[in-house]
Amino acid sequence: MFPRQQIASLALSLFVGVLSVCADEAPARPNIVFILIDDMGCKDAGCYGATNFATPHVDRLASQGMRFTSAYAAPVCSPTRASLMTGKHPARVHITNFIPQIGRQLPTGKLIPPNFDHALSLHEKTLAESLHAGGYQNAMIGKWHLGEEQGPEYRPQNRGFDHVVLSQHHGIFNYFYPFVDQEKWPYAGPLPGKAGDYLPDRLTDEAIEFVRENRENPFFLYLSHWSVHGPYFAPEKLVAKYRERGLEERPAIYAAMMETVDNSVGRLMATLDELKLTDKTLFIFMSDNGGERITSMAPLRGSKGSLYEGGVRVPLVVRYPGVVPQGSTCDVPVISHDLFPTLLDVAGVTYDADQLDGVSIAGLLTGKQTSLDREALYWHFPHYWGSTRPCGAIRKDDWKLVEHFETGRCELYDLKSDPGEQHDLADDMPQQTSELRDSLAQWRKRVNAQMPTRP
Template identity: 40%
Template sequence: MRCLAFLLCACLLAGLTSPASAAERSPNFVFILVDDLGWTDLGCFGSSFYETPNVDKLANSGVRFTNAYAACQVCSPTRASIMTGRYPTRTGITDYIGAAQPDKWNRKTPLLPAPYETKLALDEVTIAEALKQKGYATFFAGKWHLGSEEYFPEHQGFDVNQGGIDRGGPYGGKKYFSPYGNPRLKDGPDGEHLPDRLATETVKFMEAHKDEPFLAYLSFYSVHTPLMSREDLKQKYEEKKKTLKHGEIWGQEGARKVRLVQEHAIYAGMVEAMDQAVGKVLDGIDSLGLADNTIVMFMSDNGGLSTSEGHPTSNLPLRGGKGWIYEGGIREPMIVRWPSVTKADTVSEQYVSSVDFFPTILEMAGVELPQQVTLDGMSFAPVLKGQTIDRGAIYWHYPHYGNQGGSPTAAVREGDWKLIEFYEDGRLELYNLANDPGESNNLAEKKPELASKMHAQLKAWRQETGAKMPTPRAAN
């Protein structure tokens, strides 16, 4: 009898300490961030040249946001905004880390760019640190670009870091192919492809932590330069390119030529390789039995590269691209799948910002943030449930000169209206994005009261968030 009682107690204790069921557990999060992916670079967002069946499948199973924005037109500021839920003006990271500071500025420009922070401060609360409060295991793979070694992911709340360093691209070794020359990613077999390797590491992490809630943050180096593709995919798109019929390939954006047609074979191969890696992660979620309790989010950090550095993609019908405040530089392809909540194959026109991920994820996970932390984002969880939200205004401040031709600018969007301020000459441009997503009809002179009201709103926001401004250059 004593032996039987012992066995019964053991069984009860095992039941009490066994992994929680999916219904009882906090949801898992798989956050996928692609570098430099343009708004129309996916099949589900309108591309007829690039093939992305796996991301398209994800879109068909969740919500596709057509008015999703990066907090900046270049990478590091947006990445910090996702990590913290705070605008670049608050984190101080307003340009890509590595850009010349004003005391090193040697370009002949009317303004000196503002100074910016070169790391994500350790006292910022990251999404990984917030989720760890509730027992989440945390994983980061891929591009970090938020500071030097003491500010790497493992010091910002991530238990595991596979490849996250200070570089803005895969610039070591053979770049997109092993050996990688990355101090946070062991080399694989010679010729191993980086996006596939990052997906493999993500699946390994999910398998190791399938019995506890986790955050897997997969931050691709793809499709950032250098423009390098697997040879088989390059050949595939070289052949596909021969079948295209199109008009003029090049247009003009300011002093820069801008690509008008998606037909770059190497870039297309990079996009498809990224898509295949996403497919590996999605298959891993399914094969591990995690699909019913894993929220998947997909986003890009800035617009597609259309005016510089090989001009590999087109963002039409949007204007401009990476480095520009126009929609092509800041509007991103965004997809969210929340099992048992989002309806399959849904499209939302709700405008949202990358600062909104942080409060949304916290709401989904049931995590409260310390009161002393100031968030700029608003949860879009109600939108995922089929409801509407009054998002209010979203803002941008880029007091720098981009490598892609953009100049120091700021912008605000509220409702259908977007106002842009150009810091060099104070020029204002006002667009109704519902009628004119390509920003071809400046209405600032026709609607001066609205322009003035939105400009005052923008200036007040800059003051409230402590935005640093570019300064006039001293005459030689």
């Protein structure tokens, strides 16, 4: 087995090799547009099987690029965002739950959850800081949720982003103008607007303006939508459209919200076309965790906050004309912290792969690789969330084990034959269960994962 640094170099060589073949089409330092949706379920786009939602732009993006069928994130938002910015597992950076507003108490139960970090450590070098050192202009527009309430040094303005719009905490915002309570959140804005303006549209306006102003130089746009997170509000005209299709009120609102984020994708795609930047831009579309119960992840089990597939499997679409094969799919399991080394490979920025948990998927994007040199994927959620109790999980090949920390009970599933995790094989396959449980425990020690304790 090769050292991680050599694997990273191989992935970069493969990517650069494809770029050299397509030198007329692909720049050495492409622009990067990364759209992150909040709480979008893995089945909520037409290209992933949705029938109640209109997502023609996401579907077109997939038809022009690569759609991942086994992409994963953390079960809630802040851990995923921390992994994207650092290339490290949320357990390693000790951000294993969403970061609450100051003063808010999180649930407890039979176990006492660990006191996880409520801000991304200043010792961590962010993706934006690395790209900035490589000559990129960076914008963070929308939801940060990595400790901005803890002080100015934790805000994206001081973590490598040159242009920041509306960094605020959930619970202190509105989907319609005015978007933020300036008394409670004075440093978030204000985001200009007028009565009736809808937040996803205004964030997209700001993103398009940034692209126009930086079209001459490589840029990294991180458009992190609050949608489709609750509370659920959307323009009445769109909601009425889905009511007429027979949807009940809340599903109709959710469908309308999905259409607005799809329109955001379409507007940015149109802007890149207009500015002749499409062939010079790597475009990523992803969700930060599984969907809420308002939507359906069927046949997958679970939803946001769960370590079952419905809580951690997410949509991921990547387009890069001339490099990523059009209309392709990738079934290799990948996870959010893989995007940190991948984007640095694409940008030609060096990094120490041995310091990361993520593995570059640049070779998968070109089609030159069909697998990743990785032992397993891991999740660590030592917290209470709805019906979820503190737990951990490991996926190795098609085997998935979920360990419950309150009881020590383990569940074992064969995702190939049972993607809905309906048939627990732990009692039937004790050796496989024991091996995966031991691997999960060893991994927790390696990353110094925080564990819940008993009162």
